Amino acid sequence: MTVASNTASSDVVSARRYRRVKTLDIVGRIATIVTVIAAIFWAFPLYWGIITSLKPEPDVVKAGFEIWPEHFTFDAYTYALFGTNIGIWYINSLITSLATTVIVVLMAAGAGYAISQLEFPGRRILWWMILACFMVPIQALIVNHFILFSQFHLINTLTAVVGPQLLAPVTVIIYKQFFDSVPKELREASVVDGASHFQTLFRIYLPMNWGITTALAIITFIGAWNNFLWPFLAVTEENKMNITVGITQVFDAFGVKYARTLATAILAGLPVAVLYLIFQRRVTQAIMLSAGIKG
């Protein structure tokens, strides 16, 4: 009797738990559906921009909501590529972003190694300076950056565009942290073998942290490509502009052409979007590292 009632009550319990699991599942399913709908909503502007850029101009302004275009054309892209300065802007963006990336990574790796591994006077002061720079808004320095570069007659040059973007204290901080965690024995062994510090840095420390270097390089490139405020101030000549500045500053003389505008925008965003899609994991890692979360 007791046994039977025990079984019965445990049946009730498990039935109740079963029901709970079922209701949980329904809530979970709703959450999933809501998430997916939100994701579609989030992707819609990009989708809409892309398909608009593929429509013939008369179809763009046609009344009605057309989720899939009737006619496809690359006219807007052909125009953007051959009828505007976009080619020059692309090259300018590429040069300035690559230069920024190479200089920032090399400089940060060197400084990170020195601060992490070497003993020298002023080391602590430099470390505090890096942390201080990390807290200072570069936007507050635009006026004096402009004055500085105009004193050197560098306004409207690509050098000026690169300049202030070289301030990337976070990169130094991340390198230092990663170099700190390389076992000391490795460096000692390499020093015993007669390797110089440079050899140790380039043959052991950098290759060991190759993943971080890739991640930091990609995120620095994306940041430089996307930068708006400073390139916008430093350059007013059309043929020295970056693509992100150029497409917002130079307008068609023949009024608004929506497909063309969107085609230029999509071309401007394409390189960074492709970089992200290829190196998703690295991009994510770099972002979390710069936010102070070890990824």
Next chain:
Amino acid sequence: MILRNRRNEYITAAVLMAPFIIIYGLLFLYPTVKMVQLSFTDAPLIGDGNFVGFDNFVRLWKDRLFASSIWNTLYFVVLSVFPSTVLALFIAMGVNRLKGWVQSIVLACFFLPYILPVSVVYNIWGWILDKDFGVAQYVIAPLTGGQHINVFRTLPLFMPAAAFLTVWWLIGFNMLLFIAGLRNISTEIYEAASLDGAGRWTQFSQITWPLIWPVTVLVLTIQLILQLKIFDQVYLFSRGGRVDATATMVQYIYKQAFTANHGGLAAAASLVLFLVIVIFSVLQFQILRVRGADR
């Protein structure tokens, strides 16, 4: 021997730190000192001026445009920082439930906008919200009784719209940090809780929320610091409209320096922005330090 190694180390350190020291000295320390100096003069953007003491700061204090630029900045911060943090937490919880390729696609939908330059965001949303042909007018028209609205020329709608598309643009970053935070919470805690019969809400309020709180604070401060420096979107969308009515602090600096040619006043405004952000950055640094000490 030891002496020679020491010297060797100093020289290596000097060589490795040299590019960093030159760049940071020239582009960070020097402009910062110059900014403070300039803020006490009546100099134009390019050229010398006289020492005027605290005149510029008094002028700022009395300038209604400066006051409104602070107000606009804070308004934008409130409209963008809190929604993007709360929404990102919910999205992260939703994405975290998904598995495999569905998760990858949903994640990419939310994250892709973050990787794009502001100009692309500007062009795409400019098209979506376009007064004549924008697809958003299909949503707006029923609300206004069939009237199309030029969103960025309607003053009360300007900041909410700018904040809305900023949330759309940047939420991927917050989401990443939250996903990382959620993955750090071990599933065993949830299993134990659900065995104890804790419902979904109890699990959220008793486990997820307290454990994700440090990440929430981090996201809030990062976003706060970022959005205090708002310029790009607001500037681009306000062009040709009532620019002053929606100007933010960086826009005020831009206007004083590059349009009105008041170098000294612009430097004074920069100094104010500089100090405000440094205060919040020190706060963020402390949070990171506390988090670091936890581990």
